[in-house]
Amino acid sequence: MRNVIFIPARYPSVRFPGKPLAMLRGATGDARPLIQRSWEVACKVAGISAVYVLTDDKRIADAAEAFGADVMMTSERARNGTERCAEALRMLEDVPDVVINLQGDAPLTPPHYVEALAGAMRDSAVQVATPVLKTDDGHLASLRADRAAGRVGATTAVFMQCGDALYFSKEVLPFGDRNAKSGTPTFHHVGCYAYRPEALRQYADLAVGALEAAEGLEQLRFLEFGISVRCVEVEARGRAFWELNNPSDIPLIEEIMEREGIE
Numbered sequence: 001m002r003n004v005i006f007i008p009a010r011y012p013s014v015r016f017p018g019k020p021l022a023m024l025r026g027a028t029g030d031a032r033p034l035i036q037r038s039w040e041v042a043c044k045v046a047g048i049s050a051v052y053v054l055t056d057d058k059r060i061a062d063a064a065e066a067f068g069a070d071v072m073m074t075s076e077r078a079r080n081g082t083e084r085c086a087e088a089l090r091m092l093e094d095v096p097d098v099v100i101n102l103q104g105d106a107p108l109t110p111p112h113y114v115e116a117l118a119g120a121m122r123d124s125a126v127q128v129a130t131p132v133l134k135t136d137d138g139h140l141a142s143l144r145a146d147r148a149a150g151r152v153g154a155t156t157a158v159f160m161q162c163g164d165a166l167y168f169s170k171e172v173l174p175f176g177d178r179n180a181k182s183g184t185p186t187f188h189h190v191g192c193y194a195y196r197p198e199a200l201r202q203y204a205d206l207a208v209g210a211l212e213a214a215e216g217l218e219q220l221r222f223l224e225f226g227i228s229v230r231c232v233e234v235e236a237r238g239r240a241f242w243e244l245n246n247p248s249d250i251p252l253i254e255e256i257m258e259r260e261g262i263e
Contacts, residue, residue, distance in 0.1 A: 001097040003118050003194075004050045005042045006072075006088055008081035009035050009064075009104040011057040015152065015246050020060050020104050022244065025254050026263045034244060035060060036067045037107035044111040047118060049096065053104075054088045079208070080218035082193065086204035095197055097121075103191035105244045108256060113234045117194040120232045127199040128222055129230040130165075131190040132157045133241055140186050142242075143172050153245045155189040155217060159231040168217050190234065191243060193219065199227060 009020040020035040053064040078084035146153040209224035
């Protein structure tokens with residue numbers, strides 16, 4: 001299978017303008033922009049034919065080209081990363097078997113998460129796949145702390161026994177005793193997707209649904225229009241995971257990078 005990784009990146013953001021160019025300091029003290037750290041993750045994924053940064057902003061394009069990334073300039077019409085990936089797919093002369101959307105705000109994504117997605121796409125019945133990570137007590141406490149503080153941050157997923165998604169939300173789902181240490185597990189949705197080209201093309205032709213608009217979650221468009229999304233459970237393997245959603249996430253991510261020796 002020929003798999004390509006797209007890293008969509010946009011400059012405007014309500015919560016964090018210019019986020020792709022935010023500097024993150026690693027374990028050695030070296031500071032590199034978020035978009036570069038995301039690209040470096042993509043380059044470590046096994047079995048990938050090509051990696052592209054997708055953007056409509058010259059500042060991001062210039063920064064990406066400076067550290068050696070291949071850049072595809074997309075239009076300003078894309079409302080989310082999936083639409084930007086659909087646009088970039090139309091620009092490729094050689095259509096891949098699978099397009100992987102690696103979010104540009106998740107520099108702590110281990111390469112094996114992406115490799116698990118590619119593995120799930122070997123099942124021809126799977127049109128879209130995305131990783132989910134079972135939370136431990138500390139991870140779950142961080143999710144709940146964000147919501148208690150009014151911060152819109154990580155996404156949770158609930159899915160059927162077969163793995164197909166039921167729903168994604170910015171709330172901590174499923175609801176349970178907030179003081180309990182065990183019970184129904186909460187799964188943190190890792191913002192990475194694998195698509196068949198046909199599913200990606202179909203997505204671009206669909207209108208924004210009510211749930212997508214309410215939650216601000218692009219993947220809900222697939223569910224609202226009857227396209228299944230396979231949730232692929234991944235293992236932490238000792239790695240902490242957190243996205244850069246707000247400026248307050250920078251010191252948390254830098255602390256994790258130092259602790260795990262990420263340069």
